[in-house]
Amino acid sequence: MKKDIIVCRDVKKSFETERGIVDVIGSVNLTVPENELLVLFGPGQCGKTTLINVMAGLETVSFGVVTVDGKKVEKPGPDRGVVYQATALFPWLTVMGNVEYGLKAKGVPKKERRERAQYYIDLVGLTGFENTFPSKLSGGMRQRVGIARAYCIEPTVLFMDEPFGHLDAQTRYLMQEELMRIWEKEKRTIVFVTNNIEEAVYLANRIVVMTNCPTTIKAEFNIDLPRPRDYVDPEFLRLREEISAIVDKTL
Amino acid sequence: MGRFKDAAKYEKTIFAVISITTFLLIWYLVTKDTELGKVLAGPVTVFGKFFKSFTEPLGTHVIPGHILWSLSRVMVGYVVASILGIILGVTMGWSRLVEAMFRPLFEIIRPIPPIAWIPLAILWFGLGELTKYFLIALATFSNVTMNAYSGAKSVDPVLIGAARMLGASDSRIFMTIVLPASVPHIFAGLQIALGSAWATVVAAEMVRSSEGVGWVIITGQDTNNSVQILVGIIAVGIIGYVLAIMMRQIEANLCSWSERGK
Numbered sequence: 001m002k003k004d005i006i007v008c009r010d011v012k013k014s015f016e017t018e019r020g021i022v023d024v025i026g027s028v029n030l031t032v033p034e035n036e037l038l039v040l041f042g043p044g045q046c047g048k049t050t051l052i053n054v055m056a057g058l059e060t061v062s063f064g065v066v067t068v069d070g071k072k073v074e075k076p077g078p079d080r081g082v083v084y085q086a087t088a089l090f091p092w093l094t095v096m097g098n099v100e101y102g103l104k105a106k107g108v109p110k111k112e113r114r115e116r117a118q119y120y121i122d123l124v125g126l127t128g129f130e131n132t133f134p135s136k137l138s139g140g141m142r143q144r145v146g147i148a149r150a151y152c153i154e155p156t157v158l159f160m161d162e163p164f165g166h167l168d169a170q171t172r173y174l175m176q177e178e179l180m181r182i183w184e185k186e187k188r189t190i191v192f193v194t195n196n197i198e199e200a201v202y203l204a205n206r207i208v209v210m211t212n213c214p215t216t217i218k219a220e221f222n223i224d225l226p227r228p229r230d231y232v233d234p235e236f237l238r239l240r241e242e243i244s245a246i247v248d249k250t251l
Numbered sequence: 252m253g254r255f256k257d258a259a260k261y262e263k264t265i266f267a268v269i270s271i272t273t274f275l276l277i278w279y280l281v282t283k284d285t286e287l288g289k290v291l292a293g294p295v296t297v298f299g300k301f302f303k304s305f306t307e308p309l310g311t312h313v314i315p316g317h318i319l320w321s322l323s324r325v326m327v328g329y330v331v332a333s334i335l336g337i338i339l340g341v342t343m344g345w346s347r348l349v350e351a352m353f354r355p356l357f358e359i360i361r362p363i364p365p366i367a368w369i370p371l372a373i374l375w376f377g378l379g380e381l382t383k384y385f386l387i388a389l390a391t392f393s394n395v396t397m398n399a400y401s402g403a404k405s406v407d408p409v410l411i412g413a414a415r416m417l418g419a420s421d422s423r424i425f426m427t428i429v430l431p432a433s434v435p436h437i438f439a440g441l442q443i444a445l446g447s448a449w450a451t452v453v454a455a456e457m458v459r460s461s462e463g464v465g466w467v468i469i470t471g472q473d474t475n476n477s478v479q480i481l482v483g484i485i486a487v488g489i490i491g492y493v494l495a496i497m498m499r500q501i502e503a504n505l506c507s508w509s510e511r512g513k
Contacts, residue, residue: 058415077418080416084413086409088413090410091509092434101417102418105417105423
């Protein structure tokens with residue numbers, strides 16, 4: 001029996017807006033065991049990002065409780081790495097500067113810091129780009145830096161909020177493959193948000209389908225397909241159809 | 252790519268040369284043996300005098316000496332006020348409390364042009380150097396503060412969230428995120444401020460001084476010497492231009508990471 005890393009109990013989140021109080025998260029109960037790659041899948045704007053932000057501590061819950069590794073989540077912390085939709089790299093720091101930032105904040109001595117950062121830069125395939133600024137990198141390469149930066153603080157959990165959403169189709173496939181390679185090598189608990197069904201089935205151990213706002217869990221699917229997965233395998237396509245069919249349709 | 256860039260650069264240089272030459276030519280023609288020529292000296296006379304004044308002193312100094320005097324005044328006021336302005340501006344952008352305390356005060360003082368302070372400055376600090384430093388500092392301070400403030404205000408909150416997620420403390424976020432993110436804004440402010448500090452030193456020297464480019468201009472007026480006035484004006488123009496280019500170069504080196512700095 002694997003340890004439960006993330007536990008969400010009766011989590012609700014509302015925002016106060018000009019139109020009054022808007023419920024974004026209905027009431028979510030969710031546990032994520034160690035080293036699972038969980039995909040939160042649902043229509044656009046349905047509150048998936050809010051759920052991830054709540055788990056990462058970037059937003060506070062309105063009701064309920066989130067724990068990560070037994071500790072209650074109240075603010076962001078280095079035990080929870082986040083890979084953002086729009087990379088959120090520090091533009092004035094080089095690739096090395098970005099990746100080692102977390103270790104520097106922790107006070108890790110320079111030599112060890114450099115070695116560890118280099119390990120993750122190599123892992124994501126950016127060897128030779130250590131001294132390049134993000135503005136000189138392609139979209140896919142920036143996301144690699146984002147992944148290396150989050151990995152480098154060696155967090156218990158990694159949250160990935162549609163990290164490949166802005167990439168072109170070719171780069172997206174490549175990055176999905178890359179993420180699988182990285183994850184096989186450095187197993188972590190990952191919560192991955194996407195609205196792309198193909199990506200979801202390709203990556204997930206388990207897919208949690210979310211409803212429209214206020215979001216709740218609609219269904220869960222365990223994906224036991226062998227890896228590396230094949231996008232045109234009949235079983236892959238069947239799952240893809242089955243899950244697509246139950247998702248709320250929105251514009 | 253490189254060839255087109257070069258071509259564009261040559262084109263710019265050629266047009267610059269053409270426009271300056273045309274201007275000098277018109278100046279020359281309208282002042283040569285005309286009525287206007289009696290009140291406005293021609294370019295040959297003015298530039299002749301300008302270059303001659305490198306060796307023949309105007310008053311107590313040669314023209315580079317006057318320029319250095321003015322520049323040294325600017326540097327004192329500018330450096331002190333820039334440091335204070337950056338600190339206050341960035342702190343105002345970072346802390347709501349500091350913002351609430353200083354912003355209203357600042358908004359009232361900001362629109363007052365530095366030269367409006369001249370009479371008060373003379374009453375407070377007399378006719379010496381201190382008055383000039385004070386005026387230059389005023390001219391610098393508001394520009395730098397305002398830009399540093401808007402820079403610190405406009406830091407992407409996602410970047411602050413990312414730093415927090417990576418375990419950075421508040422003071423580390425301030426030093427490694429808010430400050431560098433504000434650098435392009437701070438530089439824009441420093442650039443404008445240097446221009447207005449340079450303009451202010453001339454004004455301050457015209458009020459009372461015994462050296463500096465402002466003195467060259469005002470003494471030209473007192474002695475009815477339009478050539479000397481124009482020599483002073485040319486010196487002000489050239490130095491102002493050189494300062495602006497220098498600042499842009501420093502910015503390009505410091506902000507090589509930003510899209511703008513390229």
